[in-house]
Amino acid sequence: MTTSTKTSPGIIDRISDGFSRVATAMRTEAWTAADVIGLNPTQLQILIFLVGRGKTGMRVKQIAAYLGVSQPTATDSINSLTRKGFVEKLADPSDARAVAVAATAEGEAAVRSAGMIASSTDDAFAALSTLEQQDLLLHLVKIIRSLQVSGAIPEQRMCVNCRYFQPNVYPNSKEPHHCAFVNAPFGQADLRIDCGEYETADPSAQASAWTIFNRGAA
Amino acid sequence: MTTSTKTSPGIIDRISDGFSRVATAMRTEAWTAADVIGLNPTQLQILIFLVGRGKTGMRVKQIAAYLGVSQPTATDSINSLTRKGFVEKLADPSDARAVAVAATAEGEAAVRSAGMIASSTDDAFAALSTLEQQDLLLHLVKIIRSLQVSGAIPEQRMCVNCRYFQPNVYPNSKEPHHCAFVNAPFGQADLRIDCGEYETADPSAQASAWTIFNRGAA
DNA sequence: ATTATATATATAGGAGTCCTAAGTATTGTC
DNA sequence: GACAATACTTAGGACTCCTATATATATAAT
Structure with a gap:
């Protein structure tokens, strides 16, 4: 507010x-x-x-x-x-x-x-360029993670919290991350906010994944 | 939804x-x-x-x-x-x-x-880098304008709708825009969502200002 | 001028949100 | 086996939020 x-x-x-x-x-x-x-x-x-x-x-x-x-x-x-x-x-x-x-x-x-x-809001999101959408998604992921860390919202089923998430394993690729569940690489634009296959990683793994993830995104 | x-x-x-x-x-x-x-x-x-x-x-x-x-x-x-x-x-x-x-x-x-x-949400926004905040603000302005154009929300008191707004008059400056109300240049990070001094511009002026605004922001 | 229509708000009635506080049942702990 | 914690429900109340309708005023048309 x-x-x-x-x-x-x-x-x-x-x-x-x-x-x-x-x-x-x-x-x-x-x-x-x-x-x-x-x-x-x-x-x-x-x-x-x-x-x-x-x-x-x-x-x-x-x-x-x-x-x-x-x-x-x-x-x-x-x-x-x-x-x-x-x-x-x-x-x-x-x-x-x-x-x-x-x-x-x-x-x-x-x-x-x-x-x-x-949906007017979906249309409004769709009117942004591909790059803008990707940036916006990344910003939202960061914001949501902050909210989760501060306890404002419960743990979210996001890639960055997931035990299958392997960030920046292909540093110079367009699809730098890897999902160990589907065993496939994926890019920044494919980050999930609420994944059906999500399984929580333990806190220390989440923290280190987050560090590695941000290193690449910077 | x-x-x-x-x-x-x-x-x-x-x-x-x-x-x-x-x-x-x-x-x-x-x-x-x-x-x-x-x-x-x-x-x-x-x-x-x-x-x-x-x-x-x-x-x-x-x-x-x-x-x-x-x-x-x-x-x-x-x-x-x-x-x-x-x-x-x-x-x-x-x-x-x-x-x-x-x-x-x-x-x-x-x-x-x-x-x-x-406010946890304010803290989460503040945790983003200055550049990310600026990008996010710009994305929000674009989204809100789309929503306004589609009639999903009423006209907002944003710079980009305002008769005092002169976008990209100083193209290579960090503060490319000009506000004719305060008679001063300002930058992308200073865009208002809800300005107290707002006065609506007529539709054609809004449309052309939007085009010029986006030309610089691309 | 008069009637019709549109606009600004209020009222009525009802389903449902959302809270706190207090209950019931079950689980875990010492 | 008693005692606290947990999962959920119930109870009660303020308020949100809707649609439909009423009331008053403004505007347009005749």
Whole structure:
């Protein structure tokens, strides 16, 4: 949240303000997309999150952390989605207290149809040049990592946190990084924010990967 | 809203996802900041908006457009702020139907104190290099302009829309642009997202300024 | 001038977000 | 086996946010 003063606001404040403006557009758009399938933005966001995570299901606590809301709030929205048949609560075999919330087939179909609708923000991102998109993605990765390190958001399923990530192993290539999961090189523009195959690396590995990653990106 | 599929999501989807993650952090943070003065994020956002606009006051409709919500929703929040003494509704001399909503002295003080609290997102932006910040700001300006052109958000009080903006008049300088309001040159890093002195330029002037601006930035 | 239409805002009603605080059940620990 | 921690739900309340409608004023057309 930016508190602009009468004197010239610093670049940090203006960047923050810029993010707010884009966020406003995304939120407005999310209402439209969600409305197509009879949901609201929060519910759609949960549904997309669950679809991206597959059959195993996610705990209520994880969903709450992902959304940045309290646990009861997550419960509210999950119940609403359950009533609508888009998600189901399964018993977690490893812990009888816990539930595994998973998207149903209807939920997956709903996400697909919501994804079809036009998006002004996507268009705005697409209007940037390829190089600008790549830079922007890299900046976002850096910002998100900072937020994660400071505890503002939970750990993200990003390449730079992943045990399969081998940064800058081909230093002079266009695809300097390597993913040990698919066993293939990849470039800066292919960095993931939320990868399905993600597996967390231990903190020290994350830290050293980050150092090596930045050395190349500088 | 991004709908990641099982196949590799494109860079646009990943950028969109990245913005969502940052937006989540900002929203969480906004709760904390707003709570300090007994508000919620929406109310604080309105209050900051009004403080940035001075004594003249803003119309309900403008506030709604700025927030990206319906007009009755804006009325709700404005009423809540009025009850708390942070804003007041003044009669608009030019239109008896309209009201001019303005921040009170208490409201301005409240914004100042909310602005004091630490911000993880600001820290994350500050952790980027000066050059990265500058690039990011430029990307945001471009994205916001696209959103504005497509009608997703209302006209923003940005340099690139302003009648005082003279882009690239000093092409080989570090401060290539000129602001006719303060009558001084300024650089890419000084671009405003929401300027107090903003005055809209007519559409054709905006379009040609944008072309000249991009020529230099390429 | 008068009627029609458009605009600015408010009100009504309802679903749902989102919070804190307090409960229930289960798990882990000493 | 008692005690604290954890996973989640329930309860209660303020507020967001919507659509639809009402009220007043402004503007345009006849």
